[in-house]
Amino acid sequence: MNVTIVGCSGSFAGPRSPASSYLVRAEHEGRTWSVVLDLGSGALGALQRHIEPYAVDAILLSHLHVDHCIDMCGLYVMMRYVPGGPGRSAMPVWGPPGTAVHLARAYGGRESEDVLGVFDFHDLRHRDPVTIGPFTITPVRVNHPLEAYGFRVEAGGRVLGYTGDTDTCDQLTELMTGADLVLADSAFVDGRDTVTGIHLSGSRAAEAAVRAGGVRRLMLTHIPAWNDPEVCRKQASEVWPGEVELAEPGETYCL
Template identity: 30%
Template sequence: MRLTVLGGCGAWPTADRGCSGYLVEDSGFRLLVDPGYATFPRLLGHCAAEAVDAVYVTHGHSDHCADLNPLLRARALAADPPPPLPLYAPSGALDAVLALDRPGMVAPAYVRRDFTPGESLAVGPFTVETEPLPHHLPNAGLRLSAGGSVLAYTGDTGPSPAIARLARAADVLLSEATYPHEVPEEDRPYLLTARLAGRYAAEAGVARLLLTHLWPGTDPATAVRAAVEAYDGPVEVATTGLTVTF
């Protein structure tokens, strides 16, 4: 299994960092996870639009799904359109982004596979266990398994014991870590700190922790230092272009 980071910036993209976006590959199958703002151009540096085999979106915030629109445009308006792209997302999460174009314009380019967080899915070579995790909108964290390898990803989430269950003994935990040490009071139920991400990584016994969704302007080294207060394994920030094979 190979994970390529297309972006990992929270809320909005910066000059050099797109928002959440991850390409996961196994056995020649390409799964695009959370195509947020400014991730589509990064995707094209790794594969053509028609080479994506499926898309998984954790929740409907635009920093996790806005660049689904240019991906679908590129496929729908191609001279030789590829088959419809399966879109896996919590029910209703993609309504807004799929309504950006005139009715029917990109409809031939996709087929919806809406689900309820907590369901298990089969996507290409991947077994996908989904987990409802607390956020402002329904959010489905995921545990991807293929060929004996496991990637766990939280999407955006607040504190929850379900995170450690989702990530149990995973090769990689890709965890939301919007703030290093403290979340503003109004968002504490819905977002994580890097320190908490480290604690969940330790509880789950994961082999590696990747911190993502850092608030724009956050010093990556500060986030890493906060995570290692609770976790003694390898810790990195999910920076654009980072590739992890496991």
């Protein structure tokens, strides 16, 4: 299994990276399977450097803030109007309840039935695994102002933990335990951002990974353009016993 950082900028697309989007791939039964975790602002363009977007096997949306889902509107256009058709049936999409109506309204008020002709929507439910080819993806409800999930992705004996957007919560332990790689929200900076219940800081991400146990690699992501990533890394390094990695847009990491 490998993961490509399509976009890792927090809250909005930055000058170096689109907002949140991660392409996860694994070999199974003679072909490469691919899922996309989130498709935030600016991500659809960057995704095309790595795969034809309408060839993706499934998309999972952690929550419905624009920096995690808004480029689904562009994908709708691509799927509906690509010359000759996308060559496939409706694309499976998992998201919080109400995702279909939310995206239809975001596109411009069109009826959700039209969107449903392009996408096949399913509701995420806490701890209810989703199976796509070789992937078993378990959504875990996390600590954010609206319904939001992290994803524990398992394939070929490897585990990817993706926190989505969250502050500290007990559920991060089940999301991260034994993970080969954790992609951890690190939007906040200790000593500056004091509001709770929205995002992790580097130190709180590291604390969650240490508490979970068995995490091999910790990688900080969702860092807004106004943050210095090295500050986030330093705060995490004061807690995490190993190397703290920073997600780099366009890079692919093998688990």
